[in-house]
Structure formats: structure tokens, C-alpha cells
Amino acid sequence: MTPHALWTAFYTILSREIRRFTRIWAQTLLPPAVTMTLYFVIFGNLIGSRIGQMGGFDYMQFIVPGLIMMAVITSSYANVVSSFFSMKFQHNIEELLVSPVPNWVILTGYVCGGMARGLGIGVIVTLVSLAFTHLEFHNILMVVITVILTSALFALGGFINAMLATKFDDISIVPTFILTPLTYLGGVFYSIDLLPDFWRGVSMINPILYMVNGFRYGILGVSDVNPFVSLGMILLFIVVLAAVALNLLRRGKGIRN
Amino acid sequence: MAYALEIQGLTKTYGDGFQALKGIDLKVAKGDFFALLGPNGAGKSTTLGVVSSLVNKSAGQVRVFGHDLDTELSAAKLNLGVVPQEFNFNQFEKVLDIVTTQAGYYGIPLKQALISAEKYLKQLGLWDKRNTPSRTLSGGMKRRLMIARALVHEPRLLILDEPTAGVDIELRRSMWTFLQEMNRNGTTIILTTHYLEEAEALCRNIAIIDHGQILRNTSKRELLQQLSVETFVLDLAGGHQQLPQLDGYVRRFDKDGALEVDVQKGSGLNQVFVQLQQQGIEVDSMRTKANRLEELFVRMVEANADNSDNDPKAQL
Numbered sequence A: 001m002t003p004h005a006l007w008t009a010f011y012t013i014l015s016r017e018i019r020r021f022t023r024i025w026a027q028t029l030l031p032p033a034v035t036m037t038l039y040f041v042i043f044g045n046l047i048g049s050r051i052g053q054m055g056g057f058d059y060m061q062f063i064v065p066g067l068i069m070m071a072v073i074t075s076s077y078a079n080v081v082s083s084f085f086s087m088k089f090q091h092n093i094e095e096l097l098v099s100p101v102p103n104w105v106i107l108t109g110y111v112c113g114g115m116a117r118g119l120g121i122g123v124i125v126t127l128v129s130l131a132f133t134h135l136e137f138h139n140i141l142m143v144v145i146t147v148i149l150t151s152a153l154f155a156l157g158g159f160i161n162a163m164l165a166t167k168f169d170d171i172s173i174v175p176t177f178i179l180t181p182l183t184y185l186g187g188v189f190y191s192i193d194l195l196p197d198f199w200r201g202v203s204m205i206n207p208i209l210y211m212v213n214g215f216r217y218g219i220l221g222v223s224d225v226n227p228f229v230s231l232g233m234i235l236l237f238i239v240v241l242a243a244v245a246l247n248l249l250r251r252g253k254g255i256r257n
Numbered sequence B: 001m002a003y004a005l006e007i008q009g010l011t012k013t014y015g016d017g018f019q020a021l022k023g024i025d026l027k028v029a030k031g032d033f034f035a036l037l038g039p040n041g042a043g044k045s046t047t048l049g050v051v052s053s054l055v056n057k058s059a060g061q062v063r064v065f066g067h068d069l070d071t072e073l074s075a076a077k078l079n080l081g082v083v084p085q086e087f088n089f090n091q092f093e094k095v096l097d098i099v100t101t102q103a104g105y106y107g108i109p110l111k112q113a114l115i116s117a118e119k120y121l122k123q124l125g126l127w128d129k130r131n132t133p134s135r136t137l138s139g140g141m142k143r144r145l146m147i148a149r150a151l152v153h154e155p156r157l158l159i160l161d162e163p164t165a166g167v168d169i170e171l172r173r174s175m176w177t178f179l180q181e182m183n184r185n186g187t188t189i190i191l192t193t194h195y196l197e198e199a200e201a202l203c204r205n206i207a208i209i210d211h212g213q214i215l216r217n218t219s220k221r222e223l224l225q226q227l228s229v230e231t232f233v234l235d236l237a238g239g240h241q242q243l244p245q246l247d248g249y250v251r252r253f254d255k256d257g258a259l260e261v262d263v264q265k266g267s268g269l270n271q272v273f274v275q276l277q278q279q280g281i282e283v284d285s286m287r288t289k290a291n292r293l294e295e296l297f298v299r300m301v302e303a304n305a306d307n308s309d310n311d312p313k314a315q316l
């Protein structure tokens, strides 16, 4: 395929993904806005006012970056895992398999589809948070790079999950038992400085901690870890997961007999 | 490059160890209208699955217009349109979106895709339904939607897996006409069917497949010539309970009470009438039995079943 044809194929996959999640906006765009509003009201306003300062900021201001990140992570992952798995389930993955689209374009298309939803949600949640607090961006470049890379990483994760899943249960196990706990323990609601040494050490092997802190650094200028280490970690994970995903596609794992 | 499709030594063993294809050789000339005929479980879908990259082959070679699937996959795919046996489009998407999206996967920009989609949706009587979610279409419309989707990138070879299964007679006829028109305009067509009338009505060349093996690969004409026996159906005047005496002929009543007589090629019909007349039986009308291929086919498959290891998975 010519570069122009490849671009058309990529754009087709991406716009199909965007069409899908906007068509079912009540399942995809609305819930995070509602959930995050509740978090802001309960943790930020009601409980937060009793907690006082965290990392040198109002508790509300401290948790906003983590909550935005949490929404981005969940949405990026969920979009790809459910879209690609239902393609598999309904067999319309075959439309792609008979066509000459190369695997890397398929992967890029789906990952960008997940990022479109994840980043869209990020913007929505940021706007909602402005109703509760004011945000200043310490380092806007860091904010943008971190959120884009994190979104890409979890979209990739969702893709791999969908490739390996054989039934609907399989696509909720990872989000429920891995993603959500790691996010809650990833320093969204607290600074790991509050933890005893042992648990701080354990927290440091949680990849989501780095993303939340990198993002928080971009907004507030404070972080539990070095923000450049965070970026390096995310990039490394992206490379590994992309290689895994392409290998699964090449073998036709679960999509070709 | 004289062939639209060349298959050599194709085998397929599924993950559970079942060998669905046992070394298939097949050549389909450019411009041909070709039928792959076989009972359920013969390996038709598996063969087309390999050709359309939906099934990984175990061994063998496949070339589409000279492009080997192993070395020039994308060129092969550009020449190929696939209509699968099962509906496999997104039930929630609109008809037009399904077709233009498929075009996009082939690298065709939207503007051009819309022109091509309009052309085929109109030809297939689906243009009025273009903004309808596909799940609300009737079975026949869904089948035609898959044909439009397969044609949107103007492939030179169209393969259809049991395209008329579950489609009512009227619609089946119009689909046949459509396919014949496509073929006249230069598209090579391969279809699978277990429905003989279809192969007989449409195709120039026929391969018969059973238990993962090609039993015959020849022209329809030659196949029909092989029939050594022809069956005639005679409507007798007045009801008859008992079979008339007909020395030298196999005969029986069909389910409507007409007399069926098997006649060896070249032996003539005179004796039939002479004997009937001697018994005072009058013949109102007579015709040859349709589906002559059917009998040949059934005989071949039965013979093959006797010879084979009687795999329970591949019964008729």
C-alpha cells in the first residue's frame, strides 16, 4: 500500500473508533464525568477540608491531577479492550483481516482510538475540576507529554487484553483486579511520603505511581519521584507492550484459525 | 499469470488435530465462473478461509492472480473480494458506513469510496437502506450487503461462500443474475455451494470436494456428459397404484405419484412406450428430471464415503 493508502486505512480505523464511542456516549463519556464530580465533591470538598494540606497544596488541588489521570487510564484501556474484543466476538475483525492493512496500522489505529477517548475524557474531567478548584500549569509540556504517553500505554494494554480474551469476563478481570487497585495505590489520593518505608518501597514498583506523579509534577510542580524517570518508564512500557501486541497480531492469536 | 487462483498441495489441520484439507490442488482461470461443490463439512469454507487470510494454512501454496500469499500478501488481497458464509459486519453500524469503512481498509479515500458504495448498493437494491443500522435488514439484504462490501474496492476475483444459503427463491434468482452480470463484465467468480442447481445454473467449471479432497475438477459440460443414466418422469393417465412392468428399466414412483424411469444413455425410449402401451397405460406428459448433477454428485460422494475412513465429523 502507498503511504497515502496507509494513511486512509489508519484514518478509517480511527474515525470508526471515534464514531463508536460518541454513538454510545452515555456509556463512554458521561460516566467518568459523573464519577469524577462525585470524587471532587466528596474527597475534595467534604473530606478534603478536614485533611488540610498534602504535599504543600490543598487536598483538592493535590488529588485533581491524580483523578484526571485515573479517568484517562480507565477510558483509554476500556475503549480499546471493549471495541476490539467485540470486533472479535462479532467476527467483524474479518473485515480487517481480508484487507491489506498492515498490522502496525491496525494497532496504531486502535491505540489512537483509545487515546482519542482517553484524552477527551481528560479534557472533560479537567473542565469539571475547574468548577471546584483552580488549576495552574507548572509545566504544560510535561502535562501534555505525560498524559499522551500514559493514554497510549493503557490503550496498548487494552489491545493486548482484547487479543488474549476469549470471553466477556476476560475483559473485565484486568480492569477490576489490576488496573483499579494499582491506580488507587498509585498515589492518586495521598503522597507516598505518608507511607512507612516498606510500603513506600512497594509503591515504587507500581508503574501507575510514576504516571500520576509525572502528571502532578506538570500541574503542581511537586512529585514523589523524578518526573524524567517517570517519562522514561512510560516509554519503556510502551515499547514492550507494542512489541507484544504486534507479535500477537502477527501470529493471529485468537483471530485466525 | 493465466490463473485467477492457483492452489497447490494445500493442507489444513485445525488446532484440535482435525485435518480439514488433505492436499488440495485447484486452478481457476481468469474470467471463469467456478463452483466448489461439496456436502457440509467437506472443507469448502476452510479452503476459502485460507485464500482470504482468515485461516492459517498448514502447508501448500496459494496464488491470487500470480501473487503468492506468502510473499505478496497485500497485492493478493487487493485483487480479492470476500463474501463469507456467516454475517460478520457490525450489527450496529449503518449500511453505508459498513461499505465505505471496508473501502477505507483498502486505502480508498472516502470521496471515491462513496461513489463506489453508491454504485453497488444501488445495483444490489440497498441504496434506500443506506442509513439503516445493519441489524434491521432482512437475511437476504444482509447477504447482499456483504456482496456490496466485497466489491467496493473493485476486486478482479470475487469469492462467495454459500451466498444463497437461506435466501428465498426470488432473491436467489436476482442474485444469480447479478453475479452473471459481474462475471460477464470480467470479474472472476468462485462460489461454494452444496446446492447443485446453483452450480448447474451458474458455473462453467466445477470442482467437487469431500472430506478435504478434490474428487473431480472439470467443466460442467464434461461432468454432465458423464452421466450414463438419464431419468425421465412420466405422468400417467389415471391413478396407478402398482408399478407397471418395464423389462430392462429401473423404475419407481416419485413423491407426486409420477413414474420415474432410468434410461441408459443411447438405449432409447421406444421400449418404454411399447411396454406401457401393451399394458394399456397412457402417458399424459413426459420430462427429464432436473438436478441431473445432483445424482452424479450424490453417487460420487457416496462412493467416496465408502472408501474413506468414515470420519464422523465429515458426514453429509
Ligand SMILES: Nc1ncnc2c1ncn2[C@@H]1O[C@H](COP(=O)(O)OP(=O)(O)O)[C@@H](O)[C@H]1O
Binding pocket: A257, B014, B015, B016, B018, B019, B020, B038, B039, B040, B041, B042, B043, B044, B045, B046, B047, B313, B314
Ligand atoms: N475451527 C475449527 N476447528 C476444528 N475443526 C473445524 C474448524 N472449522 C471447521 N472445522 C472442521 O473442518 C471440516 C471442514 O469444515 P468447513 O470447511 O467449514 O466445511 P464446509 O464449508 O465445506 O461445510 C469440518 O469437519 C469441520 O467440522
Ligand SMILES: [Mg+2]
Binding pocket: B044, B045, B046, B085, B161, B162
Ligand atoms: Mg462452509
